[in-house]
Amino acid sequence: xxxxxxxxxxxxxxxxxxxxxxxxxxxxxxxxxxxxxxxxxxxxxxxxxxxxxxxxxxxxxxxxxxxxxxxxxxxxxxxxxxxxxxxxxxxxxxxxxxxxxxxxxxxxxxxxxxxxxxxxxx
Numbered sequence: 001x002x003x004x005x006x007x008x009x010x011x012x013x014x015x016x017x018x019x020x021x022x023x024x025x026x027x028x029x030x031x032x033x034x035x036x037x038x039x040x041x042x043x044x045x046x047x048x049x050x051x052x053x054x055x056x057x058x059x060x061x062x063x064x065x066x067x068x069x070x071x072x073x074x075x076x077x078x079x080x081x082x083x084x085x086x087x088x089x090x091x092x093x094x095x096x097x098x099x100x101x102x103x104x105x106x107x108x109x110x111x112x113x114x115x116x117x118x119x120x121x122x
Contacts, residue, residue, distance in 0.1 A: 052088035
Protein backbone atom coordinates (compact mmCIF):
# COMPACT_ATOMS: atom_id res chain seq x y z
CA UNK A 1 0.00 0.00 0.00
CA UNK A 2 2.84 2.41 0.83
CA UNK A 3 4.49 1.74 -2.54
CA UNK A 4 1.27 2.64 -4.36
CA UNK A 5 1.14 5.99 -2.50
CA UNK A 6 4.78 6.71 -3.29
CA UNK A 7 4.35 5.84 -6.97
CA UNK A 8 1.16 7.90 -7.15
CA UNK A 9 2.94 10.85 -5.47
CA UNK A 10 5.85 10.68 -7.92
CA UNK A 11 3.44 10.47 -10.87
CA UNK A 12 1.51 13.53 -9.66
CA UNK A 13 4.72 15.48 -9.10
CA UNK A 14 5.92 14.70 -12.63
CA UNK A 15 2.53 15.69 -14.02
CA UNK A 16 2.73 19.03 -12.20
CA UNK A 17 6.23 19.73 -13.53
CA UNK A 18 5.22 18.90 -17.07
CA UNK A 19 2.11 21.10 -16.90
CA UNK A 20 4.16 24.01 -15.52
CA UNK A 21 6.60 23.73 -18.42
CA UNK A 22 3.72 23.64 -20.91
CA UNK A 23 2.27 26.81 -19.37
CA UNK A 24 5.63 28.57 -19.55
CA UNK A 25 6.08 27.62 -23.21
CA UNK A 26 2.57 28.82 -24.06
CA UNK A 27 3.09 32.16 -22.31
CA UNK A 28 6.41 32.83 -24.05
CA UNK A 29 4.89 32.01 -27.42
CA UNK A 30 2.01 34.40 -26.77
CA UNK A 31 4.37 37.18 -25.73
CA UNK A 32 6.49 36.75 -28.85
CA UNK A 33 3.50 37.05 -31.18
CA UNK A 34 2.13 40.23 -29.60
CA UNK A 35 2.89 43.39 -31.54
CA UNK A 36 3.60 46.68 -29.86
CA UNK A 37 2.32 49.82 -31.51
CA UNK A 38 4.37 52.99 -31.30
CA UNK A 39 2.74 56.09 -29.88
CA UNK A 40 1.71 58.08 -32.98
CA UNK A 41 1.74 61.57 -31.46
CA UNK A 42 5.02 61.57 -29.53
CA UNK A 43 7.82 63.68 -30.99
CA UNK A 44 11.15 63.62 -29.17
CA UNK A 45 12.80 66.19 -31.42
CA UNK A 46 11.92 68.44 -34.33
CA UNK A 47 14.72 66.91 -36.40
CA UNK A 48 17.00 69.94 -36.16
CA UNK A 49 18.47 69.64 -32.70
CA UNK A 50 18.63 68.02 -29.34
CA UNK A 51 15.80 66.85 -27.16
CA UNK A 52 15.42 69.42 -24.41
CA UNK A 53 13.69 69.24 -21.05
CA UNK A 54 13.12 71.33 -17.95
CA UNK A 55 13.10 70.22 -14.32
CA UNK A 56 12.00 71.80 -11.09
CA UNK A 57 14.64 73.75 -9.17
CA UNK A 58 15.37 71.06 -6.56
CA UNK A 59 15.86 67.45 -7.66
CA UNK A 60 17.28 64.46 -5.80
CA UNK A 61 20.39 62.50 -6.85
CA UNK A 62 18.20 59.63 -8.05
CA UNK A 63 16.42 61.93 -10.49
CA UNK A 64 19.78 63.28 -11.70
CA UNK A 65 20.87 59.71 -12.49
CA UNK A 66 17.57 59.06 -14.28
CA UNK A 67 18.10 62.22 -16.35
CA UNK A 68 21.58 61.03 -17.36
CA UNK A 69 20.04 57.73 -18.48
CA UNK A 70 17.34 59.64 -20.37
CA UNK A 71 20.03 61.69 -22.12
CA UNK A 72 21.81 58.50 -23.14
CA UNK A 73 18.58 56.97 -24.43
CA UNK A 74 17.85 60.06 -26.50
CA UNK A 75 21.37 59.93 -27.94
CA UNK A 76 20.69 56.33 -28.99
CA UNK A 77 17.37 57.32 -30.60
CA UNK A 78 18.14 60.73 -32.11
CA UNK A 79 21.95 60.92 -32.21
CA UNK A 80 22.03 63.83 -29.74
CA UNK A 81 22.13 63.88 -25.93
CA UNK A 82 19.10 65.39 -24.21
CA UNK A 83 19.95 68.69 -22.51
CA UNK A 84 18.23 70.79 -19.89
CA UNK A 85 16.92 74.06 -21.33
CA UNK A 86 14.46 76.64 -20.04
CA UNK A 87 11.16 76.67 -21.88
CA UNK A 88 11.67 73.14 -23.23
CA UNK A 89 8.66 71.11 -24.40
CA UNK A 90 9.37 68.19 -22.02
CA UNK A 91 8.75 69.16 -18.39
CA UNK A 92 10.00 66.78 -15.69
CA UNK A 93 8.86 67.36 -12.10
CA UNK A 94 9.82 65.63 -8.87
CA UNK A 95 6.56 66.11 -7.02
CA UNK A 96 7.94 65.85 -3.49
CA UNK A 97 10.44 68.66 -4.20
CA UNK A 98 8.15 71.26 -5.81
CA UNK A 99 8.15 74.83 -4.58
CA UNK A 100 4.81 76.61 -4.19
CA UNK A 101 5.35 78.47 -7.48
CA UNK A 102 6.16 75.25 -9.35
CA UNK A 103 3.21 73.48 -7.73
CA UNK A 104 0.78 76.13 -8.95
CA UNK A 105 2.36 76.06 -12.43
CA UNK A 106 1.85 72.30 -12.66
CA UNK A 107 -1.73 72.64 -11.41
CA UNK A 108 -2.41 75.12 -14.23
CA UNK A 109 -1.46 72.35 -16.68
CA UNK A 110 -4.46 70.39 -15.40
CA UNK A 111 -2.57 67.66 -13.56
CA UNK A 112 -4.48 66.38 -10.50
CA UNK A 113 -1.56 66.81 -8.08
CA UNK A 114 -3.69 66.65 -4.93
CA UNK A 115 -4.96 63.21 -5.96
CA UNK A 116 -1.43 62.00 -6.71
CA UNK A 117 0.23 63.43 -3.58
CA UNK A 118 -2.46 62.24 -1.19
CA UNK A 119 -2.66 58.67 -2.53
CA UNK A 120 -1.69 55.88 -0.12
CA UNK A 121 1.31 54.81 -2.22
CA UNK A 122 2.52 58.34 -3.04
